[in-house]
Amino acid sequence: MDPDDAKLVAALRAGDEDAFRRLVDEWHSMMLRVAQIFVPSRAVAEDVVQETWLRVLGALDRFEGRSSLRTWVFRILVNTAKTRAQREGRVIPFSALNDPGRVPEPAVDADRFLGPDDERYPGHWSSPPRHLPEEELLAAETRERIAAAIEELPATQRAVISLRDIAGWSAEEVRNALDLSEVNQRVLLHRARAKVRRALEEYLSPEDS
Amino acid sequence: MTVADVINCQELVELVTDYLEGALSPADLRRFEEHLATCGKCTEYLAQLQATIRVTGTLTPDDLTPEAETALLEVFRAFHRGTSSP
Numbered sequence: 001m002d003p004d005d006a007k008l009v010a011a012l013r014a015g016d017e018d019a020f021r022r023l024v025d026e027w028h029s030m031m032l033r034v035a036q037i038f039v040p041s042r043a044v045a046e047d048v049v050q051e052t053w054l055r056v057l058g059a060l061d062r063f064e065g066r067s068s069l070r071t072w073v074f075r076i077l078v079n080t081a082k083t084r085a086q087r088e089g090r091v092i093p094f095s096a097l098n099d100p101g102r103v104p105e106p107a108v109d110a111d112r113f114l115g116p117d118d119e120r121y122p123g124h125w126s127s128p129p130r131h132l133p134e135e136e137l138l139a140a141e142t143r144e145r146i147a148a149a150i151e152e153l154p155a156t157q158r159a160v161i162s163l164r165d166i167a168g169w170s171a172e173e174v175r176n177a178l179d180l181s182e183v184n185q186r187v188l189l190h191r192a193r194a195k196v197r198r199a200l201e202e203y204l205s206p207e208d209s
Numbered sequence: 210m211t212v213a214d215v216i217n218c219q220e221l222v223e224l225v226t227d228y229l230e231g232a233l234s235p236a237d238l239r240r241f242e243e244h245l246a247t248c249g250k251c252t253e254y255l256a257q258l259q260a261t262i263r264v265t266g267t268l269t270p271d272d273l274t275p276e277a278e279t280a281l282l283e284v285f286r287a288f289h290r291g292t293s294s295p
Contacts, residue, residue, distance in 0.1 A: 015289040017282065024281050029270035046277055050284050057288045106223070108254075113219040123217030128250035129257055137264055146261075147268055165265040171230060182232070190226035197261040 001065025008069055013060055024053075027070070031077055033162050034178065037155045038081035039090065048084050052077040067176060074177035100156065100187045107194035130205035142204065149199035153192050160185065161192035216240050221251050225258055 001009075011019035028049065035045035035052075055076050063072055112127040136142055150158055150166075159178070163169045169177075175185045216224070221244050227233050228241055245252055 015285075017285060020285045021278070021282065024278065025273055026270075028273045028277060028281075046280070049277075050280060053281060053284050054288060057285070106219075107225070108219070108222045110219070113217075121217075123219040125218045125250045129254045131253075132257055132260065134260075137260055138267065143264060143268060146264055150265070150268075161265065162270075165262055166268050166270060168266070186226050186230055186232060189230075190223075193226065193258060193261055193265075194222075196265060197258050200261055200264070201257065 001063075002068060005065060005069040009060055009063060012057065027073070030159075030163060030167050031074070033155070033159045034074060034077055035081045037159050037178075038078075038085040039088070040155060044084065044088070045081075048081045049077065051084070052080045055080060068173070071173055071177050075179070078178060100184050100191070105191050107190065108198075130201055130207075132201060132204045136204055137200075142200070145199060145203045146196055149196045150192070153195060157188050157192035157195075160188040161196065164189055165193070214240070216244050218244075218248065218251050218254075221245070221248075222254055225255055228255075229258075229262075 008019060008023070012023075031049045031052065032042070032045050035048040036042070039045050039048055052073070056073050059076070063069065067075075112125060114121050114124050114126045116122045118124075150161060153161065160174060160180075163174045163177070164171070171182070171185055171189075174180065175182060178185075180188070221241065224233060224237065224241055228238070233241060245255065
């Protein structure tokens with residue numbers, strides 16, 4: 001077992017509230033986003049996270065360290081959320097996780113490229129990416145826009161981009177925690193990033209300007 | 210993903226994530242880079258996507274609400290009350 005994970009497990013078993021609070025602080029927002037893949041309501045998702053922690057605490061003795069503690073907790077979260085969704089009679093959007101490529105979703109609108117019938121440059125930009133002023137990229141308002149664009153994504157895309165690009169998880173850990181194939185993890189990330197880029201372009205460089 | 214020998218801009222934008230994730234086959238990687246070398250617009254697109262990732266990386270996860278923290282601490286305490294009794 002990873003030595004840091006071993007320390008955390010020992011602290012949690014000993015009832016160390018500070019250790020628990022630090023984990024909750026660090027993971028809660030991501031746990032909510034993952035729960036909301038299955039149960040969209042914020043209130044129910046909060047409930048699922050509580051139930052997850054109860055299960056985690058009860059199962060700590062069985063944590064063997066074959067994955068990181070974080071991955072293990074998120075897998076319990078996913079199972080808890082799925083069970084809860086079933087209990088509430090929700091149709092679990094398995095397809096969103098398992099088959100995101102079924103419905104095509106272009107990264108950039110087709111009308112920004114020359115059509116397939118164009119004699120010289122089919123599929124080349126007709127309306128190229130508009131310039132984004134570098135100095136405004138990190139402005140507070142830009143960052144708020146990006147946060148809002150992520151908020152508006154479908155729940156699976158939102159969870160994947162949040163884990164990868166906000167929390168900085170590796171592709172492999174996201175795949176393991178959410179039980180995603182390599183390809184599907186990439187498809188979800190690709191779509192999410194493309195939409196956020198589009199939002200950035202629309203905000204920093206509106207079409208009519 | 211297999212693509213024709215030469216890729217156009219519309220195809221390139223769909224390969225950007227595979228490119229950044231190191232998931233392109235050697236042949237696709239070559240086509241991707243050959244296209245980029247002569248296409249300023251796609252180079253700009255790639256730069257914008259990388260800028261997007263960079264800015265997203267500066268966001269902080271939403272703060273835990275005090276209510277949620279209290280509720281979770283209660284879960285933690287209740288669990289330990291339940292297991293620590295002799």
